[in-house]
Amino acid sequence: MTHRSTHQQPAVSPVTDVPSALPPVDAQVLAETQRAVVGWYRAHARDLPWRESAATAWSILVCEVMSQQTPVVRVLPRWEAWMARWPRPSDLAAAPASEVLLAWDSLGYPRRALRLQETARAIAELHGDSVPDSEAALRALPGVGDYTAAAVTSFAHGQRTAVLDVNVRRVLARSLAGLEHRPSSVSRRERAWAEALVPAEDHVEWNAGLMELGALVCTSRSPSCEQCPLAQHCVWLAAGRPAHPTAARRTQAWAGTDRQLRGAIMRCLREASAAEQEGVPVRLLTAPLTELTDDEAEALAALPAPVHSAVMAVRNLDAGGERTARLVADLLSDGLAQRTDAALHLPH
DNA sequence: AAGTCGGGGGA
DNA sequence: TCCCCAGACTT
Numbered sequence: 001m002t003h004r005s006t007h008q009q010p011a012v013s014p015v016t017d018v019p020s021a022l023p024p025v026d027a028q029v030l031a032e033t034q035r036a037v038v039g040w041y042r043a044h045a046r047d048l049p050w051r052e053s054a055a056t057a058w059s060i061l062v063c064e065v066m067s068q069q070t071p072v073v074r075v076l077p078r079w080e081a082w083m084a085r086w087p088r089p090s091d092l093a094a095a096p097a098s099e100v101l102l103a104w105d106s107l108g109y110p111r112r113a114l115r116l117q118e119t120a121r122a123i124a125e126l127h128g129d130s131v132p133d134s135e136a137a138l139r140a141l142p143g144v145g146d147y148t149a150a151a152v153t154s155f156a157h158g159q160r161t162a163v164l165d166v167n168v169r170r171v172l173a174r175s176l177a178g179l180e181h182r183p184s185s186v187s188r189r190e191r192a193w194a195e196a197l198v199p200a201e202d203h204v205e206w207n208a209g210l211m212e213l214g215a216l217v218c219t220s221r222s223p224s225c226e227q228c229p230l231a232q233h234c235v236w237l238a239a240g241r242p243a244h245p246t247a248a249r250r251t252q253a254w255a256g257t258d259r260q261l262r263g264a265i266m267r268c269l270r271e272a273s274a275a276e277q278e279g280v281p282v283r284l285l286t287a288p289l290t291e292l293t294d295d296e297a298e299a300l301a302a303l304p305a306p307v308h309s310a311v312m313a314v315r316n317l318d319a320g321g322e323r324t325a326r327l328v329a330d331l332l333s334d335g336l337a338q339r340t341d342a343a344l345h346l347p348h
Numbered sequence: 349a350a351g352t353c354g355g356g357g358g359a
Numbered sequence: 360t361c362c363c364c365a366g367a368c369t370t
Contacts (some may be wrong), residue, residue: 064366071363108355110353147369148366148367165366215365250351263355
C-alpha cells in the first residue's frame with residue numbers, strides 16, 4: 001500500500017552552479033524584449049476577471065493567494081463566488097471560519113484560506129479595510145510572501161516592481177540567460193537581475209505578460225517556441241533548446257501518508273456540510289468505522305453518494321480510525337476543521 | 349537549504 | 360506514473 005516513493009533523479013549539479021547564469025543583458029535586446037512582451041500581452045492575454053478595471057486591490061490579493069501553487073483555471077470559479085460573497089476584507093473577517101473553508105472548496109492547502117481570513121482581519125483593523133500599498137506592509141500579512149506582495153504592488157497599485165513567480169523566472173531564464181530551468185530558489189542576485197529588467201513604463205504589462213507567456217507559451221514541459229514573441233531574441237532557443245541538468249529533487253511521498261488522509265478527511269467534511277446545506281440530514285456516527293452497529297452501517301449506506309464515497313475514502317485509508325482521530329484533533333486545533341467534526345467517526 | 353503543506357490535470 | 364502549478368512558512 002505504501003509507496004514511500006523516494007524516487008530520485010540522478011544527482012547532478014544544480015542550475016545555480018552554472019557560472020554564466022543570469023548574465024548582463026544588452027540594452028538593445030532588453031528594449032526589444034520589453035516591447036515584444038508588452039505587445040504580445042495586449043494582443044493575446046486571457047481576459048481574466050481580476051485584470052479588469054473593476055477589480056479591487058482586495059480582489060486581486062484574494063486571487064493571488066488562491067493562485068499560490070494552484071492553476072488559474074481552477075481558481076476562477078472559486079474566486080468569483082468568493083468575491084461575490086465577501087467583497088471587502090471586513091466581510092471576510094466577519095465570516096465563520098467553517099464557511100471560509102467550505103468556500104475554499106478543493107483548492108488545496110486549506111491553511112491558505114485561514115491565513116487569508118487573518119489577513120482580512122489585519123487589513124480591516126489595521127489598515128482601514130483597504131489593502132496596503134507598501135511591499136513591506138503587505139509582506140507582514142499572514143500568507144503573503146515575496147511573490148504575492150510584489151504582485152499586489154504591481155497589479156493592484158501599479159508600482160514598478162519585479163514580480164517573480166515560476167513563470168516569470170522561467171521566461172527570463174530561457175530568453176535572456178539561455179537556461180532551460182530557473183534556479184531552485186530566488187537568490188538576492190536573481191532578484192536584482194530581474195528588477196533591473198522591469199521597464200520604466202508599462203510595468204503591469206511586463207509583469208503580467210511574462211507570467212502569461214510562461215503559462216501559455218513558454219511552459220515548463222513543452223514550450224511552443226514557434227508562437228513565442230521572444231523567439232527572435234531567445235538565447236535558449238538560439239542555442240537549440242539545450243536540456244539543462246536539474247538539481248536532484250525527490251518527489252514527496254503520498255500514498256499512505258497522513259497528508260493523504262488529512263485531505264480525505266477535509267473532503268469528507270466538505271461533502272457532509274454541503275449535504276446538510278441541501279437539507280439532507282447527515283447522521284452523526286460516533287463509533288469507529290470498524291465497530292459500527294447494524295443501524296449505523298445502514299445509516300452510512302444511506303448517506304448521499306458524495307458523502308458516502310468521502311466517508312469510504314477515509315475508511316479505506318484508515319480502517320481502524322486511530323489516525324483519523326488523531327488527525328481530526330490536529331485539524332481542529334489548527335482551526336482547519338471548524339464545526340464540521342460532527343460528520344466524522346471519532347472513537348471515544 | 350530542505351521539508352511540509354492539497355489537489356487536479358496533462359504528458 | 361510523474362510532473363507541474365501566479366508559494367509561504369518552519370526547521
